Amino acid sequence: MKQKNGLSIGESSKQSGVNIETIRYYEKIGVMPVPDRSASGYRLYGADHLKRLSFVRRSRQLGFSLDEIRGLLRLVDGHAYTCAQVRELTLDHLAEIRRKIADLKRLERVMAEMAAQCSGDRVPECAVIDALFDTRPPAVEPSGRQPPMPTATSVMRRR
Amino acid sequence: MKQKNGLSIGESSKQSGVNIETIRYYEKIGVMPVPDRSASGYRLYGADHLKRLSFVRRSRQLGFSLDEIRGLLRLVDGHAYTCAQVRELTLDHLAEIRRKIADLKRLERVMAEMAAQCSGDRVPECAVIDALFDTRPPAVEPSGRQPPMPTATSVMRRR
DNA sequence: TCTTGACCCTGTAGCGGCTACAGGCCCTAG
DNA sequence: CTAGGGCCTGTAGCCGCTACAGGGTCAAGA
Structure with missing residues (x-):
């Protein structure tokens, strides 16, 4: 299952707890980044993808909308968030x-x-x-x- | 607004509190019966329609799904419900x-x-x-x- | 009488957040 | 070499509406 350059989508799904179809959906709507592909076109995921998937799953469990999650991820991705910003979203x-x-x-x-x-x-x-x-x-x-x-x-x- | 044979959909909407589009939607999915039409094709509603619209609205406000409401309405329409049946749905x-x-x-x-x-x-x-x-x-x-x-x-x- | 504007009609597409298929390619074990 | 599982893309469906587009109808005012 495990290729030298990453996990298959099925393996990532098992490890993150996010449904395969849902992972592809997250990619389509821009919540997950476009991953590398194997020679035969299979998606390959690394540790950072898994962390992100877990982040999204956790946030969904806590009732954040995908839009709110996008907001959180923007902050995280830019490494520019302040705790106060995050707290505001959380308190809302x-x-x-x-x-x-x-x-x-x-x-x-x-x-x-x-x-x-x-x-x-x-x-x-x-x-x-x-x-x-x-x-x-x-x-x-x-x-x-x-x-x-x-x-x-x-x-x-x-x- | 009021025709001799019934209320327009707009008037029914105002009186029942159900959106016009939603009334048409309810008709389409069979929650509301097909109403009479005026010569020019306008829907005409009577007092029974208004009661039913209010019933649906009230039930929706109480969180019943349209499917559950269909169940309630079937009981009501058949005049065959028992209080116990209704209570069971309510308790669920x-x-x-x-x-x-x-x-x-x-x-x-x-x-x-x-x-x-x-x-x-x-x-x-x-x-x-x-x-x-x-x-x-x-x-x-x-x-x-x-x-x-x-x-x-x-x-x-x-x- | 004509015009304006409010109302009504049908039909379709969109929302969120997935899920489920159809119809195909790929990869590995026996 | 074949069977089966996995993966691919793309599309359609779920709920309960809501929002159009593109038309017809009707009543009041100039």
């Missing part, structure tokens, strides 16, 4: 996570309340359905934009 | 929300810890970057599938 992201948590907690409360209304009866009447058919507008809107989480998380108003 | 959904909250809270902790390591110095060394480059695997995997939230929410292992 943290704030967004907290917004999501708050939204989901409101959601949780509403769902739990709806479920609690259910008697489990066989009749075609159900508090949940009634609540969903209720046309009153929700009182709490989701806190700002949340593009990484397309399903809305706003909440019905208190009953 | 509630469990998923709770998983997401738990994942996000782990995330929050890790991000906050990382940010706290930051000194704000100008030097090109940063605890956040270091942590992201750290190749150790995360200890906590995300709890099951979470397709509605594509950004991963697994978390690095405790430092």
Whole structure:
């Protein structure tokens, strides 16, 4: 598997935990650099590629968007980042996570309340359905934009 | 705006809070029924359509996927649902929300810890970057599938 | 009556972040 | 020499919309 000048994409995938298709995708969108190729056209990766792949994976796990990761990588690549810059991105992201948590907690409360209304009866009447058919507008809107989480998380108003 | 046989799509959009394009999209994917048309081909909506639109909107706000909503609507349309069936869907959904909250809270902790390591110095060394480059695997995997939230929410292992 | 502008129509393409294929080449083990 | 796994490129699909382009329709004002 291991050529003298690098690892195959499959080996890199195993070691970094990033899917093969995803590695090629990252290359296509410019998150990963174009790698060297073997004589027969196979991609060859070195230790620096592996580190970068792990960086991207880790950042994705932490919920950074690929765009945010591009920003982080630009700083890293330029060796020009300050800790303060990085912290700012991190804190922005943290704030967004907290917004999501708050939204989901409101959601949780509403769902739990709806479920609690259910008697489990066989009749075609159900508090949940009634609540969903209720046309009153929700009182709490989701806190700002949340593009990484397309399903809305706003909440019905208190009953 | 109001024709004798129904509301225009724009009026329905305003009253239901569902975007015009989204209403047409719902029709295309079969969540909304094909409406009557005026002589000139305009869609005409009645009170039942408005109720259904509100139902879908409300359910989306509560994080139900369109597929789950289709399930709810099938029950409603058949007038054959039991409260127990609906409650089951609701509780499933509630469990998923709770998983997401738990994942996000782990995330929050890790991000906050990382940010706290930051000194704000100008030097090109940063605890956040270091942590992201750290190749150790995360200890906590995300709890099951979470397709509605594509950004991963697994978390690095405790430092 | 004509014109303007708001509305509506269909159809298609794009978003993010992948994933899954189709149809081919390459490489190694038996 | 053949079978199988790996790798290649390119394209299409997933969700839940949103944003066009390129037209038709309708009502109010000059």
